[in-house]
Amino acid sequence: METKIRGRAIFILVVVVACILGIIGLPKNVQELKDNVHNRIHLGLDLSGGTNQILQVQVEDAVNITAGEALERLKDELKAKNIPYADIQSDDDKTQSPPIHRILIKGIPQERSSDLQALATDQFSDWDLVRVPGDVTARELVLKVSAAASIRDQALVQARETIRRRIDALGVAEPTIAEYGQQGDYELVVQLPGVDDPTRVRDIMQSTALLELKLVQDGPYPTREAALAAHGGVLPPDTQLLSGSTGETGNESWYVLNRIAAVTGRDLSGAEPSHDQAGRPSVNFTLNRDGAQRFGRVTGANINKLLAIVLDNRVYSAPVINGQITDRGEITGGNFTPQSANDLALVLRSGALPASIKPLSEEVVGPSLGADSIRHGIVASIVGLLAVMGFMFVYYRGSGVNANVALALNLLILVAVLASFGATLTLPGIAGVILTVGMGVDSNVLIFERIREELRLGKAVGAAVAAGFEQAFRTIIDTHVTTVVSAAILFAFGTGPIRGFAVTLTIGLIANLFTSVFVSRVIFDFLLTRREKGVALSI
Amino acid sequence: MEFFHEPKIDWMGIKWYFISLSLALALTGIVSMIVHHGLVYGIDFRGGTLVYVKFAESPRVDALRHELDKQSLRNATIQPYGPASDHAVIVGLDLQTTASSNALDTGKQAIVSSLSDLYGKGPEGKTDFNNASPQTVADHLTADDPLGVGPKGLDAATKTYRDLADAMVTYRNAPPRSGLLADLNDLRNVPGVTPAVISTLTKDFYLASYAITNTKIVGPKVGSDLRRQALYVTLAGLGAMMIYIWFRFELIYGVAAVVATFHDVIITLGFFSLLNKEITLTVIAALLTLVGYSMNDTIVVFDRIRENVHANKREDFTKLVDRSINQTLSRTILTSGLTFLAVLSLFLFGGEVIHGFAFCLVVGVIIGTYSSIFIASPIVVYFYQRLAKGTVSQRVKVA
Numbered sequence: 001m002e003t004k005i006r007g008r009a010i011f012i013l014v015v016v017v018a019c020i021l022g023i024i025g026l027p028k029n030v031q032e033l034k035d036n037v038h039n040r041i042h043l044g045l046d047l048s049g050g051t052n053q054i055l056q057v058q059v060e061d062a063v064n065i066t067a068g069e070a071l072e073r074l075k076d077e078l079k080a081k082n083i084p085y086a087d088i089q090s091d092d093d094k095t096q097s098p099p100i101h102r103i104l105i106k107g108i109p110q111e112r113s114s115d116l117q118a119l120a121t122d123q124f125s126d127w128d129l130v131r132v133p134g135d136v137t138a139r140e141l142v143l144k145v146s147a148a149a150s151i152r153d154q155a156l157v158q159a160r161e162t163i164r165r166r167i168d169a170l171g172v173a174e175p176t177i178a179e180y181g182q183q184g185d186y187e188l189v190v191q192l193p194g195v196d197d198p199t200r201v202r203d204i205m206q207s208t209a210l211l212e213l214k215l216v217q218d219g220p221y222p223t224r225e226a227a228l229a230a231h232g233g234v235l236p237p238d239t240q241l242l243s244g245s246t247g248e249t250g251n252e253s254w255y256v257l258n259r260i261a262a263v264t265g266r267d268l269s270g271a272e273p274s275h276d277q278a279g280r281p282s283v284n285f286t287l288n289r290d291g292a293q294r295f296g297r298v299t300g301a302n303i304n305k306l307l308a309i310v311l312d313n314r315v316y317s318a319p320v321i322n323g324q325i326t327d328r329g330e331i332t333g334g335n336f337t338p339q340s341a342n343d344l345a346l347v348l349r350s351g352a353l354p355a356s357i358k359p360l361s362e363e364v365v366g367p368s369l370g371a372d373s374i375r376h377g378i379v380a381s382i383v384g385l386l387a388v389m390g391f392m393f394v395y396y397r398g399s400g401v402n403a404n405v406a407l408a409l410n411l412l413i414l415v416a417v418l419a420s421f422g423a424t425l426t427l428p429g430i431a432g433v434i435l436t437v438g439m440g441v442d443s444n445v446l447i448f449e450r451i452r453e454e455l456r457l458g459k460a461v462g463a464a465v466a467a468g469f470e471q472a473f474r475t476i477i478d479t480h481v482t483t484v485v486s487a488a489i490l491f492a493f494g495t496g497p498i499r500g501f502a503v504t505l506t507i508g509l510i511a512n513l514f515t516s517v518f519v520s521r522v523i524f525d526f527l528l529t530r531r532e533k534g535v536a537l538s539i
Numbered sequence: 540m541e542f543f544h545e546p547k548i549d550w551m552g553i554k555w556y557f558i559s560l561s562l563a564l565a566l567t568g569i570v571s572m573i574v575h576h577g578l579v580y581g582i583d584f585r586g587g588t589l590v591y592v593k594f595a596e597s598p599r600v601d602a603l604r605h606e607l608d609k610q611s612l613r614n615a616t617i618q619p620y621g622p623a624s625d626h627a628v629i630v631g632l633d634l635q636t637t638a639s640s641n642a643l644d645t646g647k648q649a650i651v652s653s654l655s656d657l658y659g660k661g662p663e664g665k666t667d668f669n670n671a672s673p674q675t676v677a678d679h680l681t682a683d684d685p686l687g688v689g690p691k692g693l694d695a696a697t698k699t700y701r702d703l704a705d706a707m708v709t710y711r712n713a714p715p716r717s718g719l720l721a722d723l724n725d726l727r728n729v730p731g732v733t734p735a736v737i738s739t740l741t742k743d744f745y746l747a748s749y750a751i752t753n754t755k756i757v758g759p760k761v762g763s764d765l766r767r768q769a770l771y772v773t774l775a776g777l778g779a780m781m782i783y784i785w786f787r788f789e790l791i792y793g794v795a796a797v798v799a800t801f802h803d804v805i806i807t808l809g810f811f812s813l814l815n816k817e818i819t820l821t822v823i824a825a826l827l828t829l830v831g832y833s834m835n836d837t838i839v840v841f842d843r844i845r846e847n848v849h850a851n852k853r854e855d856f857t858k859l860v861d862r863s864i865n866q867t868l869s870r871t872i873l874t875s876g877l878t879f880l881a882v883l884s885l886f887l888f889g890g891e892v893i894h895g896f897a898f899c900l901v902v903g904v905i906i907g908t909y910s911s912i913f914i915a916s917p918i919v920v921y922f923y924q925r926l927a928k929g930t931v932s933q934r935v936k937v938a
Contacts, residue, residue, distance in 0.1 A: 376890030438881030
């Protein structure tokens, strides 16, 4: 008996030492101790302060871009293969969710339809070529559902990576960027601890930074109406109307542009903040080889025309093409400050987002509220703990001390597990700790009440203790399982703070099985071996 | 010490008084939910904007309300937050239907501009220290280099000023200032701050008489998603537990426990409706905890009933249930008392953020304990009484 108890006591001691080391490590001085604790206990955003944003990636943008490119490619290929056609236009069905993307081709001669079929099979493997009811000369290319889905999924992954690169470039410590919500929601949660000034970060994160260089068909016009009037109220096909304050006066001007860009941000190889000829901040960019070739072709063929530099659908400037330009350009205008030019270069370098980003929610927790919450949480924990421990001591005396030792160990294990798994402590998490105190002591109450009952039945002290633990154990298992089940469901459902609560409650209750059943029993057994015969148990 | 020495209370005899009380409470709650306020959903579920503002002096609530009204914002509310001496308020706005879908923070911008209209903008070109992040402060210091650490290299200088900025912002955020500094010279109390640092700060910064400490903006989609999820998760929680109890005991025990727990949830929600308290995300977490706790409590009684049934098959079932409740009464009262102490401490000292959560548990612990005795147990007794009289069909008995 004695050796068995000694073995168990040593095991408990090892656990205690491991827990303490898990929390504080092996510090050489007080500062190191503080640092260790600080590094190991991760505070959630509600305690550390910071921003928490939920963003939705508008993945349909990416599908639209692919469909637009396919349309242009199809025109080129038909031309190259000498297949005549009357008209090609996109014919998307946006009433469906998700939308269905279609390209309608009219006026294909009967004898060439097999060539079109061959072209579609060969070059447009993501599309199905189908007949159009009621028009034998028309065909429709329909983007395969699986292909559209994979574009959407890729857009989400790309958006996440791009946002991560931008956040990293900003130097935010320990950011969390993860998918959120359900499959098909295309949502991201972005948590930035310590950032309580979200406007700049938000701009950097959410600016699509879609740089497009587009040929100007005509313009500038002073108003939208004037631009439309110049075309009889209807824009020519494949053009679009965009505006920007491009003039020296800063007035808004409207341009009719080619819908398809000559080059886009995807063709960039670099971007740096710089200054224009007048000494105002600007951004210089360089193009990769492929982009430079295309840009050279377009600029060479359109000398003396205007080229619009469009960023996120705003015209920043529209300089005249003086000669063939190949591999570099400059973004001026746009009232840059040194900081905004710097930020624009940063987002251009990190790549454009494949789709625009729509913010769904934003939360900023100021550092003072976080600090306030920590203080409140600590006070509430200590008061709760002292109240419970005090009561246990008064009610059960000697055994109450036993329960309190178990409770203290329970909390120690809880904190150590949180520290070693890198779990995050949130304010609801602290509430979980307090609840662990209240509910954890339940196991000891169950056991002690049972021991008292057994003693009342006239059993000897040793037998009563053994019976008490044995009978109560079944109940303890049942109560723990139900609580852990509810915590698991909370974890699956919840986000951030709620998860923190579910995690602490679960760890606390599992540790409680060890402390209230195993540790308490060892303490009892130890006391029983020391006890002189006939002395009553202090319970 | 012992509160109850072998109590012999005839619980099933007095059950009707308590069931009536439960019905009355549940009905009051339900009527309140339908007629009175309904359930007040928090911003998590409803969507909208909350901006926490702390003022140096008592906030000019009426003037601020007037200023907000000028911007024709929908349902702007201004509530005091925390003790009056904190001079803090929460400005709330419902979802702005007029705002374009991409401008999530339209409401926030409107509040910010109302505040700056009311309290005046700072001097041109200066940054507000009370709303500045450590990074902003550090950037200004690094640019000005008041400590002359530049020659040690950029990394060393950046680190020095970053640490100093952290210390100053921490000082600003600590009570009694709690985020609002009245005089930049007070920063002399921060170790490492020299007069040169103060003069850099005075050159670049001013102090606004208010600080926006927190904001929360929830768009319509997030809110409606959460409402749906909260309902599912509560039902899933109840369902999972019923299955567990069915598996460990018998189906009727599971049903009884779920009915009792449902009763707890309804009554607790009734209290929220009556007292006009908001249902927030953390309240849902508390409700689910309450579900777990109430089940816990019910299981302890059921466990004893099962044990006694095995030990003594002949005993009248009603008497046996009474005896089981009496045997576990001491534990029931102690545990709920201790849990109550813990959550009460959370309620009293846990601060404003956790208030709804703690309130839910303070009410829930009492109701959850009571329902094990007066709701769950009578259902099981009723079922077996009917079974004994043969009015319950054989089919149910098999199930």
